[in-house]
Amino acid sequence: MALPGSSCLKRCGDVNIAYPFGIGAGCAMEGFELNCSKTKDGHSIVKFFGEIPVRDILLLEGQVRIMKHISTMSYNHLSKENNLNTWGKDLSNTPFTYCGKSNKFTVIGVNTLAYMTDNVHVIVGCVSRCSPYNNLLAQDGICRGAGCCQVPFNEDMSNDGVYFNPLYNTTDYYSNTTEYRGYAVIMESDAFRFNTTYLNTTMFFDENAGRVPAILNWAVGNETCDVARKKNDSYACLSINSKCVDSSRGLGYLCNCTEGYQGNPYLPGGCKDIDECAASKPPCGGCINKPGGSSIGVVVVVIASTCTFFFHERKKLAKIKQKYFQQHGGMLLLQEMSLKQGSGFSIFTEAELIDATDKFDDKNILGRGGHGTVYKGTLKDGSLIAVKRCTLMTSEQQKEEFGKEMIILSQINHKNIVKLLGCCLEVEVPMLVYEFIPNGTLYQFIHGDNGCHDIPFSTRLRIALESALALAYLHSWASPPVIHGDVKSSNILLDENYAAKVSDFGASILAPTDESQFVTFVQGTCGYLDPEYMQTCQLTDKSDVYSFGVVLLELLTGKKAFNFEGPENERSLSLSFLCAMKEGRLMDIIETRIKNENDIGLLEEVAELATQCLEMVVERRPTMRDVAEKLDTMSKVMQQQHPWVPPQHNPEEMESLLGESPVASLEMISSVNFSTEKRIVQGLLQSGR
Structure with missing residues (x-):
């Protein structure tokens, strides 16, 4: 794996450039190449794929903050014509995805319907209405359907192709305005506050020169840490004091420094010891920096602390699992199952499903969809199952209703409906277990x-x-x-x-x-x-x-x-x-x-x-x-x-x-x-x- 030389830029404009990102030949890991260019006013700017401005690189979080193009739709009352100007970037086959947790699909306009697709299956969209006749009046700071609507994502997206529905995006609400605009964009949730002036001016588009912040997730490679560690020629966590962390999206991994160290884990020697004395005011008796393992006494203390830590962590993990189990309606489900003996519905542990799918190995993936990834699994008795790892449920209402819907689905018994065999509720995002159907879709x-x-x-x-x-x-x-x-x-x-x-x-x-x-x-x-x-x-x-x-x-x-x-x-x-x-x-x-x-x-x-x-x-x-x-x-x-x-x-x-x-x-x-x-x-x- 080629590493950046001393001549590689460390900064461009206001953005710090940290490997695996880089500018210039031999300065970046494959897929993480950036370029530094000058704007008309002489400022330096970092660009992603040669076209998308980069505002910040969050190395340890595995994220990049970019400036995303706003898609527009303008409607002319006189000509009755729509003019569409849509933007999208397909991130398939790159290390990047649009972050499902940090972004929302945002639509602004009067009676504006817009949606986005990943060019394969998933569509997400919303409609912003506004009418004085049914009290749908827009309010500053509120984006809930009146003049503005936002939709969270079930999972990370690889594409953001935006589409407007021209049959729906017409209105005579502003009769004194020849033309009005509707906007649609995937953007960072925390960076947006709705303003009613966006509806009858071009302020939303103009205030950021047609771009708004959005968060991309990234990961190295397309394998898990267990697999990557065995590949010495491509393993990216090069610092001795680094650790590998599996990506939350199921593909690839990230590197972090181990506890007590900080820096860039992707470079040899990149994780440096944290000087506890420099980080805080020393007590009256002075301060001793502990790089780790300087004496037998320290080793004993570390071992004792580690044992205590693992004990408490195990206890905390059990509590977390119990919390998730109750949160997803597990107690209600157990009660229902006790009343219906012999229903064939089971509650699986996380360990059982990890073992059945060989740690959710990529080779067992049967398919991916807008609501989760499905893996082929084999239980200890040899029976085949299909395990669906659902996407994150963001709202409390979703979590509350999950248990009730699980009961209903568990009771569906029809020869032409895939049988739900059970579920795993002791994890943050529930997993569903279905009968395995051999001949595909x-x-x-x-x-x-x-x-x-x-x-x-x-x-x-x-x-x-x-x-x-x-x-x-x-x-x-x-x-x-x-x-x-x-x-x-x-x-x-x-x-x-x-x-x-x-x-x-x-x-x-x-x-x-x-x-x-x-x-x-x-x-x-x-x-x-x-x-x-x-x-x-x-x-x-x-x-x-x-x-x-x-x-x-x-x-x-x-x-x-x-x-x-x-x-x-x-x-x-x-x-x-x-x-x-x-x-x-x-x-x-x-x-x-x-x-x-x-x-x-x-x-x-x-x-x-x-x-x-x-x-x-x-x-x-x-x-x-x-x-x-x-x-x-x-x-x-x-x-x-x-x-x-x-x-x-x-x-x-x-x-x-x-x-x-x-x-x-x-x-x-x-x-x-x-x-x-x-x-x-x-x-x-x-x-x-």
């Missing part, structure tokens, strides 16, 4: 490099039906009802028989009972988000219906829900599909491999069902129960047309899955179009019934 099945692109239509229809049954159960038979909140193909798993299992309830909520339970921020996945939810911030069971409609499109077309690299008018699968339907070009968008002359009618019906799910007006969308019933009817027709296809569900099974009486089958048949009825009759005649 529906997303991988359809879109993956090794995906089975030759999936027959009958299999796609069965997977759609099983997924719909699971969602219908959550909406109509779970008590209280549960809204999934993030329905997508990557949250539908496939078991050893390729049966669908709906998973990932990180975004799920209990069905709201009144408007006070609705929030002012939006979370979900790009391409699947219900437009109504994005505008009203009200997540309902019909939001799940919309997202499921997009999953149906994936099964029909083999295309991804959102393609960031495609032409503007083809990025959204739902929009391009609805356009094709309107123009009578359905067969142009259906995947070629499933086009079959005998199945054209069924393909059209599934497409029509998807269209109903994607209705912009929420009230016009069917319920998930309706969707499941229609898909079951189509599956039965498929069985009549192709007798070699295994039956999907017999009447008794459908009755138990949907909670319906046999009479419902007649109602289902009457709810589908005439072409379906005709094929049912033809099928019955051909079978001699």
